Amino acid sequence: GAVVSQHPSWVICKSGTSVKIECRSLDFQATTMFWYRQFPKQSLMLMATSNEGSKATYEQGVEKDKFLINHASLTLSTLTVTSAHPEDSSFYICSISGRASYEQYFGPGTRLTVT
Amino acid sequence: QKEVEQDPGPLSVPEGAIVSLNCTYSNSAFQYFMWYRQYSRKGPELLMYTYSSGNKEDGRFTAQVDKSSKYISLFIRDSQPSDSATYLCAMSRNSGNTPLVFGKGTRLSVIA
Numbered sequence: 001g002a003v004v005s006q007h008p009s010w011v012i013c014k015s016g017t018s019v020k021i022e023c024r025s026l027d028f029q030a031t032t033m034f035w036y037r038q039f040p041k042q043s044l045m046l047m048a049t050s051n052e053g054s055k056a057t058y059e060q061g062v063e064k065d066k067f068l069i070n071h072a073s074l075t076l077s078t079l080t081v082t083s084a085h086p087e088d089s090s091f092y093i094c095s096i097s098g099r100a101s102y103e104q105y106f107g108p109g110t111r112l113t114v115t
Numbered sequence: 116q117k118e119v120e121q122d123p124g125p126l127s128v129p130e131g132a133i134v135s136l137n138c139t140y141s142n143s144a145f146q147y148f149m150w151y152r153q154y155s156r157k158g159p160e161l162l163m164y165t166y167s168s169g170n171k172e173d174g175r176f177t178a179q180v181d182k183s184s185k186y187i188s189l190f191i192r193d194s195q196p197s198d199s200a201t202y203l204c205a206m207s208r209n210s211g212n213t214p215l216v217f218g219k220g221t222r223l224s225v226i227a
Contacts, residue, residue: 001161004158006158034214034215041120041123042219043203043217043218043219043220044159044203044215044217045217046214049214055185086161091156093158093159094160101163103149103164104149104161104215106151106158106159106160106161106203107158108157108158109156109157111156111160
């Protein structure tokens with residue numbers, strides 16, 4: 001399967017600051033990447049679909065001005081949490097569609113803690 | 116009603132037991148069914164995928180899909196302590212670049 005990395009794996013920031021999370025596809029050119037959020041003991045909830053070279057598509061209830069997504073290349077998508085608040089503390093995971101497009105491969109996740 | 120329902124457990128079994136994990140769903144448009152394993156503080160790892168109804172076997176793992184009942188299962192034979200993780204079912208409507216709809220995940224502990 002495809003290899004996906006995320007950076008950082010863990011970040012603590014103060015309320016009101018912004019945090020950027022990178023998602024890289026290491027061995028596959030991904031035209032589409034997905035961003036999910038997972039709260040403790042909850043399932044993955046899709047936040048947005050990131051398309052290379054175009055604007056991301058956000059799920060209902062996800063603020064596009066708060067969660068900025070940039071899919072700059074076929075191997076890199078970034079998620080910036082702007083003006084983070086404690087309620088944004090969560091596990092953020094990206095994924096890409098593999099060669100068999102119904103398979104998705106996930107990054108290791110980024111744990112964000114906002115104090 | 117949620118699109119995908121999965122009992123969160125936790126489920127605790129002795130080593131060597133057969134484990135049965137299940138999900139039900141409400142949307143008959145789902146055609147692709149996946150099982151992911153997620154260790155604590157890690158991203159999900161694809162275990163198996165199945166298209167439409169039927170069975171698929173891979174080593175100790177067997178996935179079953181019954182579209183008529185909107186019910187999918189994952190069986191783990193000869194369970195090992197290393198199988199202890201959260202297992203998430205996921206589904207999608209088509210084979211394009213489509214986001215997956217996940218169950219809540221079932222937390223499994225295999226006790227040595």
